[in-house]
Amino acid sequence: MPLPRPAALDMKAPLPVARPGADRASVPTPKAAVADAEQAHCTALIAANIATFEHTASVSGISGEALCGDEAPVRMTAVKLADGGSVELRPVVVARCEIALQFARWVRDDLAPATTPHDGALQRLEIAASYSCRPRNHLAGARLSEHGLANAIDVRAVVLSRGGRVAINDLVRPAMLFGEMRRSACARFTTVLGPGADAAHADHLHVDLARRRNGYRICQWDPANEPMP
Numbered sequence: 001m002p003l004p005r006p007a008a009l010d011m012k013a014p015l016p017v018a019r020p021g022a023d024r025a026s027v028p029t030p031k032a033a034v035a036d037a038e039q040a041h042c043t044a045l046i047a048a049n050i051a052t053f054e055h056t057a058s059v060s061g062i063s064g065e066a067l068c069g070d071e072a073p074v075r076m077t078a079v080k081l082a083d084g085g086s087v088e089l090r091p092v093v094v095a096r097c098e099i100a101l102q103f104a105r106w107v108r109d110d111l112a113p114a115t116t117p118h119d120g121a122l123q124r125l126e127i128a129a130s131y132s133c134r135p136r137n138h139l140a141g142a143r144l145s146e147h148g149l150a151n152a153i154d155v156r157a158v159v160l161s162r163g164g165r166v167a168i169n170d171l172v173r174p175a176m177l178f179g180e181m182r183r184s185a186c187a188r189f190t191t192v193l194g195p196g197a198d199a200a201h202a203d204h205l206h207v208d209l210a211r212r213r214n215g216y217r218i219c220q221w222d223p224a225n226e227p228m229p
């Protein structure tokens, strides 16, 4: 009788059970985990192919006693639209990959489709601020702004091919676009502050991806509280 071939014996051996992380000598430090997560966002931003951007040198600084900066921000100059067009960001946005990706999705999937034939195409977003090493609302002694972590973007105005420039606080504005802008911003970002929130946000829309305990979100942009024409 021939002996069973080794391969046949091996087939009966129990398969090793994959247990992710179980055989690691050490768990990642929180900093490494954060870096891994951010790298995943950068990879996703590249794969999505929905923005024109380049990686830039790390940014850093000190605001009061707080450290600003990000190790691998991007400079994003435009968002690519599904129809082949693009929306220019002026001046360029300097931000972490996670919010750059979310912002590009917002412009492409929510804002651009919300324009009417009367508005024409969304051509440009005027950016009031992105990375900026400073305290909140420029108040000395206040906590570090999410802008200091390259985790926030301020929009001052939209520019439409037919509707022209419409500032965030303009009294006459495309209702459908601005309604969708508010709804979708509050769905995508964890902080939304605009006119109606406070004096510091009377002339621009601030969005960021701050993480808070219990997933608490802030959605304060109340066009209804603004004087209507």
Ligand SMILES: [Zn+2]
Binding pocket: 129, 147, 152, 153, 154, 205, 206, 207
């Ligand atoms: Zn802001």
